[in-house]
Amino acid sequence: MKKFSCILLVDDDKATNFANRLLLEDMDVTEKIMVALNGKEAIEIIGKACLTGSCPELILLDVNMPVMNGFEFLEAYSKLDIAQKQSVVILMLTTSLNPKDVDRLKQAPIQGFLNKPLTEQMVSELLQKYIKNSRQ
Amino acid sequence: MSNTHFTLQEKQTLEAEVKRLQSRLQQVEENLEASEQKRQESEEIIEAIRTGAVDALTIGGEAGPQIFTLQGADHTYRILIEEMNEGALTLNEQALILYSNACFAQLVGLPLERVISCSFYDFLLPEDHARFGLLFKQSWSLAGKGEFVLKAAGNTLPISLSMNALTISTPPAVGMVLTNLSAEKQILAVESQVEAQNKIISGKEAELVKAKQREQEAEQFRIVLENIPQIAWTNLPSGEFIFYNSRWYTYTGLTVEQTKGWGWQSVVHVADLAFTLDAYRQALAREEEFVVENRYKRGSDGTYHWHLTRALPVRNQEGQITLWVGTATNIHEQKLSEQANQKLGEELAASNEELQAANEEILATNEELAQSNKQLLVTNADLDTFIYTASHDLKAPISNIEALLQALLRNLSSESLSSKRVQQITALMQESVERFKKTIGNLTEVVKLQKENSKELIWIDLSKVIREVSLDLEPLIVETQAKIEVEIANCPFIHFSEKNLRSVVYNLLSNAIKYRSLERVPQITISCEDVPSYHVLTFRDNGLGMESKPMSGLFTMFKRFHDHVEGTGIGLYMIKKMVENAGGKIEVESKLDVGSTFKVYFPN
Numbered sequence: 001m002k003k004f005s006c007i008l009l010v011d012d013d014k015a016t017n018f019a020n021r022l023l024l025e026d027m028d029v030t031e032k033i034m035v036a037l038n039g040k041e042a043i044e045i046i047g048k049a050c051l052t053g054s055c056p057e058l059i060l061l062d063v064n065m066p067v068m069n070g071f072e073f074l075e076a077y078s079k080l081d082i083a084q085k086q087s088v089v090i091l092m093l094t095t096s097l098n099p100k101d102v103d104r105l106k107q108a109p110i111q112g113f114l115n116k117p118l119t120e121q122m123v124s125e126l127l128q129k130y131i132k133n134s135r136q
Numbered sequence: 137m138s139n140t141h142f143t144l145q146e147k148q149t150l151e152a153e154v155k156r157l158q159s160r161l162q163q164v165e166e167n168l169e170a171s172e173q174k175r176q177e178s179e180e181i182i183e184a185i186r187t188g189a190v191d192a193l194t195i196g197g198e199a200g201p202q203i204f205t206l207q208g209a210d211h212t213y214r215i216l217i218e219e220m221n222e223g224a225l226t227l228n229e230q231a232l233i234l235y236s237n238a239c240f241a242q243l244v245g246l247p248l249e250r251v252i253s254c255s256f257y258d259f260l261l262p263e264d265h266a267r268f269g270l271l272f273k274q275s276w277s278l279a280g281k282g283e284f285v286l287k288a289a290g291n292t293l294p295i296s297l298s299m300n301a302l303t304i305s306t307p308p309a310v311g312m313v314l315t316n317l318s319a320e321k322q323i324l325a326v327e328s329q330v331e332a333q334n335k336i337i338s339g340k341e342a343e344l345v346k347a348k349q350r351e352q353e354a355e356q357f358r359i360v361l362e363n364i365p366q367i368a369w370t371n372l373p374s375g376e377f378i379f380y381n382s383r384w385y386t387y388t389g390l391t392v393e394q395t396k397g398w399g400w401q402s403v404v405h406v407a408d409l410a411f412t413l414d415a416y417r418q419a420l421a422r423e424e425e426f427v428v429e430n431r432y433k434r435g436s437d438g439t440y441h442w443h444l445t446r447a448l449p450v451r452n453q454e455g456q457i458t459l460w461v462g463t464a465t466n467i468h469e470q471k472l473s474e475q476a477n478q479k480l481g482e483e484l485a486a487s488n489e490e491l492q493a494a495n496e497e498i499l500a501t502n503e504e505l506a507q508s509n510k511q512l513l514v515t516n517a518d519l520d521t522f523i524y525t526a527s528h529d530l531k532a533p534i535s536n537i538e539a540l541l542q543a544l545l546r547n548l549s550s551e552s553l554s555s556k557r558v559q560q561i562t563a564l565m566q567e568s569v570e571r572f573k574k575t576i577g578n579l580t581e582v583v584k585l586q587k588e589n590s591k592e593l594i595w596i597d598l599s600k601v602i603r604e605v606s607l608d609l610e611p612l613i614v615e616t617q618a619k620i621e622v623e624i625a626n627c628p629f630i631h632f633s634e635k636n637l638r639s640v641v642y643n644l645l646s647n648a649i650k651y652r653s654l655e656r657v658p659q660i661t662i663s664c665e666d667v668p669s670y671h672v673l674t675f676r677d678n679g680l681g682m683e684s685k686p687m688s689g690l691f692t693m694f695k696r697f698h699d700h701v702e703g704t705g706i707g708l709y710m711i712k713k714m715v716e717n718a719g720g721k722i723e724v725e726s727k728l729d730v731g732s733t734f735k736v737y738f739p740n
Contacts, residue, residue, distance in 0.1 A: 013532055019539035026546050064528065095531035101524075116532065117539035 002032040002131045006049070008056035010042040010073065011035075011093070012065040020060065020118050027120060029127050031052060031060075038065040039073030046080065055084040058130065060118070061110075063094045070094075074108055089130050093118060223295075226302065231256045231272055234309055243316060245289025261292070262284050275299035275310050283317065293318050350458060353450070367464040368431075371447070373457045375420050384464075389435020405431035405440045410655030412445070423449055423457060429471070432464065442471035467534075527576045534576075538569045580708045593718065595629045596637050598673070602662060605641045609649065618649050618658035627664040627671040630738050636714040640673075643707040644734050648677035653729065670720065670737040678731040690724060711736075 001005045011017050017034045017035050024030055032058060034049070036042035042059070049055055063070040070092055076088075092105055092113040114122055145345030217224045223240030225233055233254050241248040244259055260268055264284050271280045279300045286293045293315035302309045356425070361368035361381045370379045376397045384395065388403045404412055408430035426447040431440035447462030545553070545562060552558055602622055606613065613620070630637055645660065652658040661676045690708060710724050718740040726732040 013536065015540065016532070019536055019543055022543045022547075023539065026543070095528050095535055116535035117542075119539075119542065123507040 002127070003028070004057045004131065006030065006032040006034065006054055006056040007058045007060065008034045008036060008042060008045065009060050010037075010039065010065070010070075011060075011062035012037050013062070016062070016116070023118060023120065023123060027123055029123060039068030039070065039076065041067075041072055043068075043080065046077070046082070047050050050080075050082040050084060055082065055088060057087065057089065058126070059088060059090045059094045060114075061090060062091060063105075071104065071108065074110065078109065091108070091126070156533075176599075222316075223312075225256070225312040225314070226309045227272070227299075227312060228258055228307060228309055229276075240314060243286060243288055243293060243314065245291075257286050261287065272299065272310065276301045276308070286314070354460070361461070364463065366466070367443070369447075369462050371460045371462065373420065373449075374462070375416065387434060388432065403433040403435075405433070407431075416447075419447065420460075426460075426462065429467065441466055441468040443467060523579055527580050530576055531573070534569055534572050537565075541565055541569070581706065582710065593631050593633055595631055596634050598624050598628055598630050598637075598664065600644075601634075601637055602643050605638060607644055608642065609646055612646065612649055616649055616652060616658050618652070618660060619657075620645070621661045622663075624662065624664040624673075626666055627673075630671055630673070631740060632718060632738055634713070636711075636718075640711045640714060640736060643711050644675040644736070647707065648675055648679060648732075651732075652677070652679045653731075666740075667737075669739060671740050673736045673738065674733060675736075676731065676733045681728045681730050681732050682726040683728050 007024060009017050009020050011020075021033055021035070024033055027133075032054070034045055039061075042061075046056065046059075061070045061073060068076065074090070081091075085123050090110045092108070093116050094101070094105065094112055094113055095116045152312075184300070218236050221238070221239060223243050224237040225240055226235040228234055233252055233256055236248060236251045238248060241251050256272075257265055257268070261284075265283070268284065271282050274280050279298065281296070281298045283294065283296045286295045296315045296317050297312055298312050302311050303698045318600065334526045358370075358379060358381075361370070364381070365383075367384045367387060368381045369377055369384065371377045377395065377400060380392075380400075385391070388395070388400075390399070390403065393399075394402070401409060401413070408428075414429050415428045416426055418424075426445070428430055428445045429442060430445055431442050433440050443464040444467045445462065445464045447460045449457040450459040450461055452458050541562065550557070599622065602624070606620065612618075632640075641662075645662070649658055650658045656678055659678045661674070663674045663676070665672050665674070713737075715722055715736055715738070720737045722737070723735040724732060725735075
């Protein structure tokens with residue numbers, strides 16, 4: 001069975017991170033799971049990981065976070081000088097129904113956005129969509 | 137002649153003859169000259185007679201002096217001399233009277249025949265003889281004049297006489313003219329007296345004329361003054377009042393005696409007297425118009441009435457003031473209304489001030505309102521933010537619960553999962569999570585609705601909207617076998633927000649089906665009609681219906697009347713808001729177990 005090599009969860013809500021980690025582990029869809037509590041941590045983790053050649057293949061990004069939120073992360077990420085950027089899939093996980101935020105999400109340089117909570121069905125679809133396309 | 141020869145005798149005779157002829161010629165010439173002289177004299181005499189210098193000529197001849205009068209010329213002058221009022225005499229060298237006219241005879245009181253040939257000295261006083269002698273002697277060469285006293289009929293008369301030598305007269309004579317001075321003197325005296333008297337008279341007359349003029353002027357004034365509708369008077373330049381028209385006496389109730397001079401002061405209001413007198417005296421002194429507003433006491437009731445008192449000077453031709461004419465016009469009403477106006481004006485000003493204050497208050501209030509509005513807008517925005525934030529913050533934990541519940545279900549042993557109790561618990565948990573999510577979703581919808589209301593209204597094809605909503609509800613319609621009739625020919629287009637119209641139709645149509653009676657096949661009629669100002673869209677069903685009592689709460693948020701049917705209680709609240717915000721309204725008629733009719737009024 002094909003798996004993600006590495007998934008980075010970016011969310012300030014530890015319960016969300018816990019539930020998502022649990023789901024991903026239970027489904028056994030990734031080799032490695034990394035967790036960042038805000039955008040800034042995520043940038044640092046990505047910087048380090050990419051240097052050692054273990055860039056996350058999938059990033060699940062929350063919108064509202066302290067220190068550096070999802071949109072600020074995207075801006076900082078675009079300035080990162082990393083070779084594997086092209087193969088990184090970024091999806092935003094959100095609960096926001098604010099039309100402004102929805103508009104902004106549609107404009108963002110991401111592959112898509114998902115409404116929380118993350119479900120088995122969503123993960124299966126992701127696996128099918130990205131691992132199949134990228135690995136074959 | 138050279139060849140003619142005369143003898144000496146002949147020569148002598150001839151020479152004597154020549155001499156004789158020459159002397160004869162001389163004689164003739166002398167005669168001629170004398171004749172010429174006489175002719176000239178005659179001419180002069182004629183001239184003298186013609187001009188009246190002499191009236192008769194006494195011409196000396198061989199027969200003695202002879203008096204000649206020249207017929208023709210004489211006659212006129214004789215009459216003149218006889219008729220004139222002066223005495224006329226001719227005197228010879230001895231002062232004997234050769235001629236006297238009748239007037240002289242009359243002066244001396246003697247018949248004419250007794251006067252002629254008398255000595256003129258006989259008619260003079262002895263003491264004047266010498267003086268007359270001198271004058272008479274002088275008058276032969278020079279004209280003489282003098283005044284003497286004439287003795288006449290036991291009386292004496294002062295006379296003036298003038299004498300002139302009648303040079304061509306032979307024998308020589310002096311012509312004398314006498315004038316009776318007594319008469320002249322009397323006349324003169326009378327005349328001078330008359331003149332003096334005349335002067336006096338003319339002076340008096342002028343005065344009289346003036347006085348009369350004044351009188352007339354005054355009279356004219358009086359007539360005018362009597363007939364004007366105000367109190368009127370005349371006063372002297374000194375200030376004394378000389379005349380008041382009858383209106384004065386009627387008004388003040390005073391008598392002429394009481395008013396005379398300065399008596400008028402008694403009816404002037406005490407408060408006005410000082411300035412009235414001041415102004416009056418100033419006007420008199422400066423000869424300028426006198427104007428003052430003051431009060432006079434009315435005799436009939438003792439009340440004081442305001443008058444406009446004015447006086448103007450009247451000048452004669454010389455520019456002197458002879459009279460002042462004054463009037464007093466009753467301005468009481470005006471004055472009172474003026475005072476009232478003033479008061480009114482003050483009140484108005486006060487009101488204006490109040491108004492202004494009120495205005496300022498309103499302005500302040502408006503400002504406050506604007507402030508409140510601003511705050512409200514901020515609050516609204518805050519509320520939006522709050523709702524989104526709240527929904528997000530609520531959604532996050534509920535998502536977690538949902539995710540964790542799924543994780544729990546994955547991690548429970550199959551034994552545990554087969555327990556009926558566990559299944560019940562997890563099912564209710566899942567249901568609660570769903571309910572929670574839906575409520576949050578509805579809250580978000582309400583906020584979206586506020587935004588939608590600010591959108592532009594357009595004309596929407598009603599049949600199209602109904603068709604599309606029916607398609608959305610097709611599963612429900614099929615399941616319930618609901619019959620829907622659409623009769624909207626009367627108003628195919630509705631002026632409204634398209635999204636909101638869809639919501640209205642969706643909510644009312646789905647409600648009509650949802651709250652159907654299980655005992656009948658749902659029958660729904662959608663109709664439309666035009667009433668003044670509105671298009672009325674009607675949804676009639678034969679469903680459960682409602683009791684009329686709780687209907688007032690029908691459109692409140694989260695109100696639900698039938699708990700057996702799935703619903704959030706937000707639909708009617710939302711569509712009511714949509715319609716009311718656009719200036720329309722919704723009416724409901726319902727009967728329990730018969731059906732409901734919803735009427736939506738869209739303003740057109």
